[in-house]
Amino acid sequence: MSSLVIHDLHVSIGDKPIVKGLSLTVNSGEVHAIMGPNGTGKSTLAKVIAGHPDYTVTGGDVLLDGRSVLAQEADERARAGLFLAFQYPSEIPGVSIANFLRAAVQARLPEGEEIDATAYYKRLYAKMDLLKIDRKFTSRAVNEGFSGGEKKRCEILQMAMLEPKMAVMDETDSGLDIDALRIVSDGVNALRGPGLGVLMITHYQRLLNHIVPDFVHVMYDGRIVKSGDKSLALDLESRGYDWVKQELAALPA
């Protein structure tokens, strides 16, 4: 049983506060969705959890299984079980997906231990079968010349191979047509289970028709302003984000 606890988190880029006191707990087996208008700090939150060096945490904490990760480099957090599915995954020219994943798996082994290549490929192919990915896919260079859908499938395949405890998925639905969205969602659903906690960040409700969340949170101006179950997402869809803004404005300061 794992947990990702975000406690009263404050984040700035330079002098500009972006996240302003956000708290949230994700446990294994749960799927949480964070929704909110553009520019509200959703993607910042995803990158901060993963340890992107451009952001400064000015207050609060992020804990994985009770231990603060804030002092850790991005790679330490990754090896501890945090995974970020990127909104805009980077291209790595000349490095095949198979070799990249092999390096990532190798990085998780104790020092001096060499990866068992046969076992690795067996596992890789099993995951590809599970996600219905063609065998030829992994000999292509990571994200190089990929369509939006291929990039996201590549993220899901990496997630499947690295078996994180907690996965943060940043706008996984962006840039996908409806067919690609279904394929990627099926992949995430195949990976759902008691060993994995998911924090999905999305602007649109449509993703949540495919990956049905246990909890939905609304993020606005750097904070979570409303939480509920999946019905909250439907309310947002029909009433728009202005509804939340108006509700907030009505509150006493």
Added chain:
Amino acid sequence: MKSLIDSGPATTVENPVAGIDQTKGDFTYDVAYEFDAGTGLSERTVDYISSVKKEADWIRAFRRQALQVFQSKPMPTHWATRDLENIDFDRIRYYLASGQKPKRTWDEVPEDIKRTFERLGIPEQERKFLAGVEAQFDSEAAYSNIKEIVAKQGVIFVNSTEGLREHPELFRRWFGKVIPTGDNKFSALNSAVFSGGSFIYVPPGVKVAQPLQAYFRINAENFGQFERTLIIADEGSEVTYMEGCTAPKFSTATLHSAVVELVALKGAKIQYITVQNWANNVFNLVTKRGLAHEEAEIKWIDCNIGSRLTMKYPGVVLKGRKARGEVISIALANDGQHQDTGAKMIHAADETTSNVVSKSISVGQGRATYRGQVHIPKRLRGCRNNTECDALLINTNSRTDTYPAITVRGDRNSIQHEASVSKVSEDMIFYMQQRGLTEGQAMSLAVNGFINDLARQFPMEYSVELKRLIDLEMEGSVG
């Protein structure tokens, strides 16, 4: 043939490595040498070398004349880096041959060097040689069967001293013909003081199945500073030669100036592979050129890592109809290093084709320069050249320059030139770190990916070592 010195595009630059600690990478120990020409260069030095080697009069005269050419030629700093002015020719030893074993023991080899050998997976016996613990790399027994096998095919594979002594007619016929003494200041220097290097002759129609390796026959002389290699592939023959190794070489010598001449007669194929990793106090100034006759093919695969300054532009003179030349090169310039490399393709017959693919990586303050020359005169037709040079910058203060000089006259030939500069972005590194790779591992992977398509052309064991070496270089570049 135009000289390298006179033909390069002019550029003056500040010395990027001024102030570098020249003792770094130095590795001194006491050795009793049987023959030592002493420091400094004069006619006496050159005569001494000839006498020790019991050379014929013509070669003694050749050396003397080369010395004069060397002394009369200016440093090519009107186009090359001014760092060349820091070479102190009076402090260099031009000839050493050890008669005794060095007195140093393995225990005296510094820990970091032992660790490097360990990481590179260099076999025990070779480590001792590379560290200077053993003067003679005891490989004759292990590899002599290769020499025997090729000898049965009539292949001559000896060092240049032996080549001169045992096969004077063959040697003299081609020696200095591809790269004349006066080609450039450093080819003249080599012509005056050369020792070591290989002499290879492959008879007509013989295809040498296994690559011939200088690595197999290392001894103090072969590993010298001024080696001279001459390879002649007779009509329809094929040979691959590999030199160097990816282990860093620890020597007290700060100047390495080799000359390599290849002659591919009608329909012959020569492939010459170099992987070198020099200590970062070394000036590595090498002239390499091949002469390709009708339908012959010469391919240089060249990988340069380390050194303070490397200047090397392997070339092919496409002398016969349908001759083909190729240069595939990888250069990695780390902090305080300048890799000034490139290729020369001189088309001198119809329907000749050439291909140049160069990839350079600049790390930290490292500087990589590509200098190319492609020459296709107006009278020719049906010639083709393809040039691609790609540079990868690792840090914001890394530097890369490209000076492609392409002269194509007439309208019956075609050329194609592509160049690109890319940078390892912070986003790419973050992406890889998010998958669990350390910053150093991420850098290595990015660099290995960049050179991947070229590294695949190296023989298996070389490409594996190359990868390990890049891992080591990149590991030290972050932090």
